[in-house]
Amino acid sequence: MARIVMKFGGTSMAGTERIRRVANIVRRQQDAGHEVAVVVSAMAGETDRLVNFCREANPLFDAAEYDVVVASGEQVTAGLLALTLQALGCRARSWLGWQVPIRTVESHAKARVEGIDSDRLVAAMQSGEIAVLPGFQGLSIDGRVTTMGRGGSDTSAVAVAAAVKADRCDIYTDVDGVYTTDPRIVAKARKLRAVTYEEMLELASVGAKVLQTRSVGLAMKEKVRVQVLSSFIDADAPPADLLPGTLIVSDEEMETLDMERQLVTGIAHDKNEAKVILTRVPDKPGAVANIFTPLADAGINVDMIIQNVGRDKGETDVTFTVPQADLIRTEALLEDRRGDIGFNRIITDSKVAKISVVGVGMKSHAGIAAQMFAALAERTINIQAITTSEIKVSVLIDEDETELAVRILHTAYGLDAEED
Template identity: 50%
Template sequence: MALYVQKFGGSSVANIERIGQVADKVQRFHADGHQIVVVLSAMSGETNRLLGLAREISSSPSPREQDLLVSTGEQVTIALLAMALEQRGVPAVSMTGWQVPIRTDSAHGKARVQEIDGDHVRERLNAGSVVVVAGFQGVDLDGHVTTLGRGGSDTTAVALAAVLKADECQIYTDVDGVYTTDPRVVAEARRLDSITFEEMLEMASQGSRILQIRSVEFAGKYNVPLRVLHSFQDGPGTLITTEQETPMEQPIISGIAFNRDEAKLTIRGVADTPGVAFRILGPISAANIEVDVIVQNVAEEDNTTDLTFTVGRQDYEQALHILQQTGEELGARQVTGTTSIAKVSIIGVGMRSHAGVASRMFAALARENINIQMISTSEIKVSVVIDEKYTELAVRALHGEFGLDTPLVTRA
């Protein structure tokens, strides 16, 4: 007998028919003698609908009340699934975040899990019930309902799996696993049998939207085996786990990620003095805007510096306004920005033991006449910022360059 935590996203519970299909799947696992915890998102589009209602009332609704409002979406799906399971003869009980309880901090809209008391869930499991838990939500120390941010149901599932010491956390989605890149861009993209936490974290942070970044971080920290599966198609999916020994022919690169939701800002002609980078980026950070790639160039002839950085496209207008104010204060020669960029990244633990990976990447892009505007690297990743219109061409070129068009060797 195994203990599984299974998470189903909004598209998997989009209507009563699909909720019934999820119940059928859970019933089969339960019939095999396994203990099952199911974590659900709200029905597809429901959270946006609820947020829209809030905006009809107020342009800036209370964060506390907004969290209380949007948390109801998950309460609907967990109750309906519990009913569907009971109808199939499977004992089931639904639990909201506060009923578990899942304790979080008080950062409404982006709360972080601090502690989970798994006793109530274990009691129900040991009594033979399937426990259906509302994803995306928790409760702070003052008893206020909180939400974990977009994709927060993934984090709920992984956190529960860690606390309950589940044999596996299974994330059911509308894709049958993690691919070498988006199959809609590269038809030859292939499903990976397995990928390391490190690689998946980089894939998620560089644009792959299969899993929430925080859920991958959580899984890696607590060593929770994580598997991505298709909600309604049978298959092995992709296992995300700790790094293992791999066959000699394992590809250097595991995947290509890309992100079009990027914007680039540049401030030119600022005096090159100690602390200038902080004076430029400090106000951006203070506005809770995340900076990604940073490049600084110093002109020794006039002792000035240019600094270029990227932010999320949704933060572009605010970041540009802040940077223009900073430019006036620092006497900058020019402040410019653009939203017509994209970031393309190659990712793989094999990069640790192979030299020349970055140069191969740059050569492949050069052959397609794609200019590189910025470069960022880590131990297992190389990212480049390019003109957005060349995104798909770049992804296809790199996918072929690193042999990802050919069948992958299964990891041990």
């Protein structure tokens, strides 16, 4: 017998037919003798509908009232799933964010879970009642509704799993696991049986959009074992205990899983970056701080940074990347500070892509980066920037070469699935 938190996304909850399918998956877990809590998203499209209402009502909306409006979507699906489980003969009840309560801190619309009073939840689960919780929502210190930002239901699920000390947090989504790379680009992509938290963080943050990044960070911090799997399994599929998805676990557990590990776990790509070049910046102490401090103050996340050798003595070109959505704002901020920084021109390019090779194996193995550069050079793909971390090497290339680069690297690191 295990204690399991299950989470279902908006596509899985879109309409009463699909909710019935979800209820059947949940019931199977209970029938297998497990204690079960379920965290649900709003029906697909519902949060967008509610956000649009808020925008129409007040373009500069008050985040506290925005939270009141958008939290209703998950309230509806939580109630409906409880009703559907009851129709299947299960005992079930909904627990709204303020009822548990799921205590959150920081600002509305992007609240962070501070603590969950789990005693009543655990007692209910132990009594054989299925606890159904709306994801995404919590309660502020002053007793108001909060929400955790788009995709926050993944984080809710992990936080609930940590609070009730669940054996596993199963995240059901519209994909059936984490792949070595995007299967739409590489037909030979393989589903991974397991990845470590760190690998998942790198894969998620560079564009493998399976889980909200924050939920993975929380799982790592709270040591919650997470499984990603599909809610669109057929009714005769084996029960989820057989772990048909991808497990996300600690380094230590990964060691025990006795899998044949590759040096590289996966290849990710991200087309949402934009490149900025400032030419002829004075090469003196404080110059770089003059560029990046105002961007940081504005909440703009600078990723790759390169300082080229300048053409003239005492000057240099500075290249960096920002999210495409922040490009206009970045340019405006830099123009405002042209005097302080002292650059000549701003050159921007949003037709770039970041390709990343990720794997814990590279911690103990040199040569991964060199192999990457060689593989790309062989196909004359030009590298515009490079960053590395302990378990990742990323390069910036022309956006048109994204798919080619991903395929080359997937093959180069031996990730291709074998032919059937």
